[in-house]
Amino acid sequence: MTGRQAPGAVIAGRSTKDAIREVALRLFSTKGFELTSLREVADEVGITKASLYYHYASKQDLLLAVxxxxxxxxxxxxxxxxxxxxxxxxxxxxxxxxxxxxxxxxxxxxxxxxxxxxxxxxxxxxxxxxxxxxxxxxxxxxxxxxxxxxxxxxxxxxxxxxxxxxxxxxxxxxxxxxxxxxxxxxxxxxxxxxx
The missing domain is CATH 1.10.357 (Tetracycline Repressor; domain 2)
Structure with missing residues (x-):
């Protein structure tokens, strides 16, 4: 195992979906929506980009959730x-x-x-x-x-x-x-x- 979480796993008491949303909000608000990649969000959460797509189909879907x-x-x-x-x-x-x-x-x-x-x-x-x-x-x-x-x-x-x-x-x-x-x-x- 590479240390990445499976889809739906709990990260520090939060669901993966909540963790993705929290990290995305922080990155979108500090770097900007356009300059933040989904790869960066996935890396900070500690999941694969494919796992991120399991929860949010696109960057726009993630923004809407935020x-x-x-x-x-x-x-x-x-x-x-x-x-x-x-x-x-x-x-x-x-x-x-x-x-x-x-x-x-x-x-x-x-x-x-x-x-x-x-x-x-x-x-x-x-x-x-x-x-x-x-x-x-x-x-x-x-x-x-x-x-x-x-x-x-x-x-x-x-x-x-x-x-x-x-x-x-x-x-x-x-x-x-x-x-x-x-x-x-x-x-x-x-x-x-x-x-």
Whole structure:
């Protein structure tokens, strides 16, 4: 045996599939999607490239598995909006939840910084779904009977929350608490300005 794991083996308490995804996320976010080869991912996991293909049919499939948690968080959040009555406190909770999701996925944000065009192209077929969920979230954050200004403010507040994805690059010394506080205050200020 060459020291490589068989497909489906557990590596350090993780399944091979999870280990592949974790290594791919790290390499895609540090080197870039385009510059990372599947051979590098397999080597770092300690499996053959054929074993990697057992779990992920292509580099694009692996990328989709890496970014899927972001889509899943957004799906869950937008589904929960159906049962949530709008209020300023509820809007704060929704923005806080969005910030927590963005903070949890900062490595994916780094990947978009390194290789945004390639990553965007690779997830292209999911882009429309993502935009539909984003629009639903904007409409809810804008409040009932929202006018154009409220819609734009809601969209801008969500864009502020997305800054959390880039926070490690923008402010490497900022801890998550600071990032959350500053971005939540900013998003709420845009959503509900005091005049």
């Amino acid at each position: 970014v899927d948690p972001v889509f899943e968080d957004l799906r869950e959040m937008t589904a929960d909006l159906d049962d949530l009555q709008y209020s300023r406190d509820a809007a704060r909770e929704v923005l806080t939840r969005q910030l927590h999701s963005m903070l949890a996925h900062r490595a994916i944000g780094q990947m978009f910084v390194k290789d945004g065009v390639a990553v965007g192209h690779a997830i292209g077929n999911r882009y429309e779904d993502m935009m539909a969920m984003h629009r639903k979230l904007c409409r809810w954050l804008a409040g009932p009977d929202a006018d154009s200004e409220a819609q734009l403010r809601a969209s801008a507040a969500l864009e502020i929350a997305k800054v959390a994805l880039l926070s490690q690059d923008l402010a490497p010394d900022a801890d998550e608490e600071l990032v959350e506080r500053v971005l939540l205050d900013s998003a709420l200020g845009v959503l509900n300005p005091t005049r």
